[in-house]
Amino acid sequence: MASSNQKLIAVIGATGHQGGAVVRALQARGQFKVRALTRNPVKHRGLADEVVEADLNRPETLKAAFKGAYGVFLVTNFWEQGTDELKQATAAVRAAKEAGVQHFIWSTLPDVEAISGGKLHVPHFTGKAKVDRIVKEAGFAHHTFVIAPFFYQNLVSLLAPQKQEDGTLGWALPVDPTVRGIHMGDITEIGSIVAGAFAHPDQAGSGEYLPLVGDFMSFDEIVATLNRQEHEFSFKRVPREVFATLFPGAAEIAATFAWFEAHTYLGSDSSAQIALANQIAGRQPTKLSTWARVNFPTSPATR
Numbered sequence: 001m002a003s004s005n006q007k008l009i010a011v012i013g014a015t016g017h018q019g020g021a022v023v024r025a026l027q028a029r030g031q032f033k034v035r036a037l038t039r040n041p042v043k044h045r046g047l048a049d050e051v052v053e054a055d056l057n058r059p060e061t062l063k064a065a066f067k068g069a070y071g072v073f074l075v076t077n078f079w080e081q082g083t084d085e086l087k088q089a090t091a092a093v094r095a096a097k098e099a100g101v102q103h104f105i106w107s108t109l110p111d112v113e114a115i116s117g118g119k120l121h122v123p124h125f126t127g128k129a130k131v132d133r134i135v136k137e138a139g140f141a142h143h144t145f146v147i148a149p150f151f152y153q154n155l156v157s158l159l160a161p162q163k164q165e166d167g168t169l170g171w172a173l174p175v176d177p178t179v180r181g182i183h184m185g186d187i188t189e190i191g192s193i194v195a196g197a198f199a200h201p202d203q204a205g206s207g208e209y210l211p212l213v214g215d216f217m218s219f220d221e222i223v224a225t226l227n228r229q230e231h232e233f234s235f236k237r238v239p240r241e242v243f244a245t246l247f248p249g250a251a252e253i254a255a256t257f258a259w260f261e262a263h264t265y266l267g268s269d270s271s272a273q274i275a276l277a278n279q280i281a282g283r284q285p286t287k288l289s290t291w292a293r294v295n296f297p298t299s300p301a302t303r
């Protein structure tokens with residue numbers, strides 16, 4: 001139970017992967033009062049000390065959502081139909097400033113457009129990077145950027161292994177499986193970085209970039225890691241143009257793999273940032289092998 005003199009953190013996306021992890025980590029730390037924000041507070045009673053309505057598409061809701069908050073965590077959901085990440089984030093930054101928020105933490109991604117010299121277009125990365133300047137220039141006492149990795153959870157959801165034409169279970173993806181380019185992690189662990197940053201603005205509140213990275217792998221290494229756990233997954237490389245037509249959103253995913261291959265997920269050597277993120281979180285992130293042992297369903301072939 002939070003006491004009345006604890007600083008209040010308002011968390012956008014509290015019902016989702018990232019914001020949910022932030023709520024749980026803040027609660028575990030016990031240092032802050034937590035306000036979960038959602039478009040449907042009635043459906044999510046009891047999620048945190050307070051559950052308050054916030055809709056990034058209705059900026060008028062944000063005044064009450066951020067009222068009295070010391071800190072705000074913001075994530076936007078590119079994948080929800082009709083989302084304009086720049087517009088939503090701009091509204092959130094403005095409302096937070098007006099509410100007197102001291103520490104703003106934004107879940108960003110690298111600027112693919114800039115780093116690839118305009119060759120690659122990955123709007124769900126670049127669109128978030130374009131928000132960074134707005135956060136920097138807003139004049140908060142403290143601001144921090146966290147970078148979510150390629151979720152391990154993608155491998156059991158959107159990118160779960162599929163039955164292939166040759167009868168095997170595995171992946172057919174537009175990426176060179178020998179190129180090590182994927183910074184990955186258990187997204188439930190982003191919360192300890194965010195909570196740590198709110199607790200240590202002296203170390204991470206001056207525009208630091210804090211990526212969560214549990215492993216850095218090629219697709220061959222991902223498959224080998226899983227197959228050491230008695231799976232028999234296959235991998236086949238498919239041309240980007242073919243993959244891009246397979247399902248709605250496939251072109252965006254194909255371009256994302258091209259990015260991983262050419263520049264890596266984080267786009268540059270980020271070892272110092274990763275080390276700082278781990279220090280702020282007070283823990284080492286979980287490796288894929290450890291996560292998979294608990295979370296990867298046994299393959300039908302080996303059951």
Ligand SMILES: NC(=O)c1ccc[n+]([C@@H]2O[C@H](COP(=O)([O-])OP(=O)(O)OC[C@H]3O[C@@H](n4cnc5c(N)ncnc54)[C@H](OP(=O)(O)O)[C@@H]3O)[C@@H](O)[C@H]2O)c1
Pocket residue numbers: 012013014015016017018019037038039040054055056057075076077078079080109124148149150151154
């Ligand atoms: N999958 C990956 O590997 C990966 C890697 C890096 C970054 N990302 C990024 O992660 C983001 C999604 O984050 P997530 O996975 O944590 O989300 P999620 O689990 O899909 O949940 C979406 C969250 O966004 C909230 N939301 C959506 N529209 C909103 C609005 N208009 N106003 C207020 N809240 C809104 C929802 O809240 P309510 O429904 O309760 O209102 C919900 O909590 C995407 O932008 C994606 O690009 C994904």
